[in-house]
Amino acid sequence: MNDTYDVIIVGARLAGSTLAYELSKRGFGVLLLDRAEFPSDTLSTHNFFNNSLLMLKDMGVLDKLLETNTPVYRRAKIEFEDAVIDGRFPEVDGETRCLCIRRTHLDGILLEHARSQAGVTVMEGFKVSQLVMEGDTVAGVIGQNRSGNRQEYRAKLVVGADGRLSAVRRLANSERLIGVPTGYASYVCYLSNYKQEGEIGLEFYRKNGNYAIVFPTSDNLYVFGTMFPMDDKRTLERFQTDAEAGIRELIDRDFAGTTLQQGLAHSKVAEHVKGLHGYDNHWYRGMGKGWALVGDAICFKDPTIGQGMHDALFGARLLAEILAGKDDWNGSWDELAVTYQQEMERKLMSRFHLGCQFSVNVPFTEEQMAVYRLVEANPDLIPPFFGIYNYAFELEDFQALAMKKLS
Incomplete structure (x- = not known):
């Protein structure tokens, strides 16, 4: 096993394994680390809208994911107080299917896919405790392997793909750019024998200031979340x-x-209920000298809008593309960082702010409820409304269509 790599990725779940795969395609040598051993679970509602399935297909893992017999869905039913919006997500480049696959399946499949690529080395059960520094530049990691032995590995770049509470982010002293605290507690579990009327799909509710969401998922279960x-x-x-x-x-x-x-x-709770008491919607600076962040480490937004999985895929692909465009990283950290931050914010910031709206414990305004009732009363507005969530439509596009209905 080598001691030096082009890139060390800390965190081998969705964002990390995707980044390892994307970097390997571009000829980089990668060390992919995770403190967990796989397969293992993590707190998540693990939903992909159909735009994300296109990225999974490009990676060559979609068929393998579908072999888990996780059901696909196309329908969404939203009940916000007295407004009920029921329809299908608009297609994206011919893809209509959405998929909510359990992390015990997803993360293991993606990790093995990354492991099979030339130039990728995987180490499970490795906990990073320090960053190696050369002057003001990160040059590697120090940590303990599963046997408790101290080990050091070096790389041109260390990437934190280690989640909402990223150790790499903390050790690199990344600047927090935005922090919007939630007023909610969040609980997630799996249900057996849950029955839906008609076509299966996503259910999303807000009633009396509380939220609930249901997705069909793997192993004949439904994932249920409430806030x-x-x-x-x-x-x-x-x-x-x-x-x-x-x-x-x-x-x-x-x-x-x-x-x-x-x-x-009529349903039963199939496994242990997991809870999270308060969290911040956040944006951090995503790159510095010798380090970068991807996935929830750079941007975490309210889970009710189901964007985290998409954002991890998008960010990993974007970071790999940006890195491949520069031969000399050491002389280009500022330029690389600006490009990465700008492109991440350009793509994801509007959905981040949408998630922040759901995080605040205040009633929907009369204007918001008027929009939801307008969509309910005009079925042709349902695809563009749902299209905000799968990037088939931008928020401004939907607003323009809604204004035409009111004029």
Whole structure:
């Protein structure tokens, strides 16, 4: 095993494995590290809209993912207070399928795909504790392997693909550019025997200030997530003492009469309920001398809008493309950093701000509810409305169409 590489990637899940694959295609030598061993799970609602499936297909992993028998879906049903919007996501370049595949399947398949590429070395069970510095430039990592032995590896670039609480980001002292705290607690679990009416698909609800979301997923299960205000101390205490009972009581109380309540009544919680009490929607500086960030490490946004998986794929592909465009990284860190930051923000910032709207514990405005009711009353607005989420439409495009209806 080598001690020196072109790139060391810390974090081997979606963002890290994708980046390793993309770099290997361009001839770089990569060391891909993760403190976990695979297959293993992580807190996630793990949804891909159809635009992301095109990227997975380009990587050569889509067929393998579909072999897990995870169902695809095309439909979405949104209930925001008294507005109900039910339809299909618009196609993107001929692709209509969306996929919500469990991380136990997804991450393992992507990791093995990366491992099979020429020039990629994978090390599981390795925890990074320090960055190697040469002057003011990051030049490698120091950490412990699964046997507890201290090891050091060097590279031209160290990339943090290690998630929302990135160690690489902290060790590199990346500047936080935006931080928008949420007022919500978030809980996620898997349901068996959950039944949907008609065509399967995404369900997304906001009722009485609380959110709930359901996706069909792998292993004949549905992934269920709910968010409620953290200042609702009674509900928070109930979830902390008995999360499953808390879920059922919350749905019966605040989502009464919905198809969600009906589906949950006959379902069972299949595995342990996972919770997250507060988090920040954030943007960090994504690159400096000898280091970079990708995935949730650079940008984390509210999980209700289902963009994190797409953003990890997009960011990994973008970073690999930018790096491949420069032969001399050491003399170009500032230029590379500016290009990477600008392109990430250009693509992702509008959805980031959309997610921040859902993170704030305030009622929908009358203007927002008027838009949702307008979409409900005009079926031709449903594809562009859903198209905001899969990049088939930009928010400005949808707003222009909505204004025409009002004029």
